[in-house]
Every structure is written in C-alpha cells, then in structure tokens.
Amino acid sequence: MTINLKGRSLLTLLDYSGDEIRYLLDMAKDLKDEKNRGEAHQRFAGKTIALIFEKRSTRTRCAFETAFGEEGGHPVFLSGQDIHLGVKESLEDTARVLGRMFNAIQFRGFKQTTAEVLAQYSGVPVYNGLTDDFHPTQALADIQTLEENFGPSKGKKICFIGDGRNNVARSLMVICAKLGIHFTVIAPPSLFPDATLTGKCRALAAESGARLEFSPDTASVEGADALYTDVWISMGEEDKKAERTKLLSPYQVNQTLMNKTGRKDSIFLHCLPAVKGEEVTAEVIDGPQSRAWDEAENRKHTIKAVMLATMC
Ligand code: CP
Ligand code: NVA
Numbered sequence: 001m002t003i004n005l006k007g008r009s010l011l012t013l014l015d016y017s018g019d020e021i022r023y024l025l026d027m028a029k030d031l032k033d034e035k036n037r038g039e040a041h042q043r044f045a046g047k048t049i050a051l052i053f054e055k056r057s058t059r060t061r062c063a064f065e066t067a068f069g070e071e072g073g074h075p076v077f078l079s080g081q082d083i084h085l086g087v088k089e090s091l092e093d094t095a096r097v098l099g100r101m102f103n104a105i106q107f108r109g110f111k112q113t114t115a116e117v118l119a120q121y122s123g124v125p126v127y128n129g130l131t132d133d134f135h136p137t138q139a140l141a142d143i144q145t146l147e148e149n150f151g152p153s154k155g156k157k158i159c160f161i162g163d164g165r166n167n168v169a170r171s172l173m174v175i176c177a178k179l180g181i182h183f184t185v186i187a188p189p190s191l192f193p194d195a196t197l198t199g200k201c202r203a204l205a206a207e208s209g210a211r212l213e214f215s216p217d218t219a220s221v222e223g224a225d226a227l228y229t230d231v232w233i234s235m236g237e238e239d240k241k242a243e244r245t246k247l248l249s250p251y252q253v254n255q256t257l258m259n260k261t262g263r264k265d266s267i268f269l270h271c272l273p274a275v276k277g278e279e280v281t282a283e284v285i286d287g288p289q290s291r292a293w294d295e296a297e298n299r300k301h302t303i304k305a306v307m308l309a310t311m312c
C-alpha cells in the first residue's frame with residue numbers, strides 16, 4: 001500500500017488510519033537508526049516552521065526545534081504572549097498570514113479548536129503539540145518506546161493509571177484502539193475518559209482487535225507490558241490540585257504497583273514532566289523498569305517523522 005501524507009495536519013490521530021500511523025512509526029525507527037549511525041541530512045533546507053506555544057514545554061519545543069534545525073530548516077518560536085493570537089486580529093487572519101510565511105505550524109495551547117482553525121485557514125500542515133484534549137505526537141513516541149522493548153505492538157497491554165480524562169490518556173487510547181493494543185484505564189470512575197471519545201475508540205478497537213477496559217482497581221495491571229502515568233494536575237487545571245490529589249493518591253505508581261503486573265519485564269512510561277512523590281515514586285521512574293528517558297528522546301524521532309512525511 002502506498003502511503004502519502006504530504007500536506008496533512010496532525011490534530012488528533014483520529015483521522016489517521018492504522019496503516020498511516022504504522023508508516024510514521026516505521027519512519028521514526030529509521031530516523032533514530034540513521035541518527036545513531038551518525039548520518040546527517042538537510043531535508044528541511046529552505047523550509048520554515050512556526051512553533052506557537054501558549055503553554056510551557058521542554059520536550060515538545062526542543063524536539064521540534066532540534067529535529068527541524070539540524071536538517072537545515074528554520075524554526076521560529078512564537079510565544080502566545082508575543083503574537084496576536086486571537087487578540088486584536090482574528091485567529092483566522094493570523095492563520096492566513098502564517099500560512100504565507102511558513103511551510104508548517106506547530107501549536108501547543110489550550111483549545112483544540114485553535115489548532116483546528118489554524119489548520120483550516122493557514123493552508124499548511126498544522127501539528128498539535130498538546131491541547132487540553134489531545135497530545136498526538138506524544139502517543140507516537142509512547143508506542144515507539146513500547147515497540148523498542150517488546151517488538152510489534154499489536155496485542156500488547158498498556159495500563160494508564162491516573163487522570164484518564166486528560167490529553168495524554170485520550171491520545172494513548174486513540175492510538176491503542178487504532179493499532180490493536182489492549183488499553184486499560186485505571187482510575188476512579190469520575191476520571192475515566194469521556195463517553196464520546198470512548199465510543200469512537202470502542203468502534204476502532206472492534207476493527208483492530210484492541211481491548212479497551214476501564215477499572216477503578218489497581219489489580220487490573222496484571223499481565224501488563226507497560227504501566228503509564230502522567231501528572232495528576234495538567235497545565236491549566238491548577239485550581240483542581242486538592243480534589244485531584246485526594247482522588248488519585250491511591251493510584252500512585254510505586255514499586256508495589258509495578259510488582260502487581262506479575263512480570264519482571266514490565267516497563268514504566270511517563271510523558272514527563274513528572275512530579276516525583278505524587279503520580280510516581282522516584283524509585284520507579286529512576287529505576288530499572290523505567291523507559292521514560294527513551295520515551296522523551298523518541299519525541300524527537302517521531303516528530304521528525306511527522307514533519308518529513310507531511311512537509312517534504
Ligand atoms: N511530554 C511533553 O509534552 O513534555 P513538554 O511539556 O516538556 O513538552
Ligand atoms: N497532561 C499533561 C501533559 C504534559 C506533557 C498536561 O497537559 O499538562
């Protein structure tokens with residue numbers, strides 16, 4: 001099958017087929033191998049990308065800037081504080097202007113609709129670098145890391161423990177449902193992913209063979225290849241700290257929980273940044289089962305794959 005993603009945006013992953021996601025993951029693996037062999041290329045020479053950040057970022061910003069810059073491209077960082085993003089001029093007009101000057105746009109911020117409007121009006125590929133709703137480039141790096149440890153991901157089991165409503169959990173559920181990876185959210189029921197997205201993912205899972213499960217019981221980690229967690233309080237939800245901490249304290253990923261998989265080779269994943277002592281203990285994230293640092297590196301390879309596939 002010929003896959004051609006040129007000109008496509010990456011907003012949620014919902015609109016990418018399993019084969020298209022597979023294509024990006026295979027490309028990311030090749031790019032990582034190439035980098036490890038010391039090969040250098042200039043595939044973004046003469047191109048520019050606008051990197052818009054309304055929210056903070058370490059990994060996503062650095063992955064986009066280094067992946068694009070080291071191949072001859074010119075990334076331009078635009079803080080939401082410095083440009084007229086929805087202030088003074090309409091978002092549609094900003095999108096039209098950016099589309100005249102850049103080959104692509106990365107957007108990290110609050111509303112998913114901002115990324116969608118940028119894509120609709122700019123005429124260039126727009127990459128969602130995290131919104132309140134989705135974090136699709138993160139999900140690609142997560143699966144690359146899973147596959148580095150266990151080979152083909154179909155039929156493997158990932159448990160997400162924590163705030164199952166958040167952007168990271170939602171994108172992970174989407175990619176698992178598309179690729180046939182069994183996915184279990186372990187959280188208090190009030191923090192399970194919303195019914196609309198769950199319904200869409202159940203339909204995708206029925207096609208791919210993925211099993212989607214939602215459980216308040218940490219015993220559900222049994223047999224898992226990977227335990228995954230994220231911060232209890234996402235950016236923009238700082239006022240929820242007390243309530244969230246109370247709800248999620250029994251769901252900390254510590255060594256006792258890792259041992260409940262019943263497997264010595266289970267790995268620990270975290271999108272980072274991590275609050276050690278809250279959602280995960282230092283013993284686990286800094287311990288031998290953690291692959292969080294490989295996962296962070298893989299942000300760069302997967303993001304480079306997305307840019308190459310859609311821009312070049
Ligand atoms: N995982 C992730 O998106 O990290 P940053 O917030 O540092 O970009
Ligand atoms: N859920 C977290 C992810 C950070 C990469 C947040 O949105 O803050």
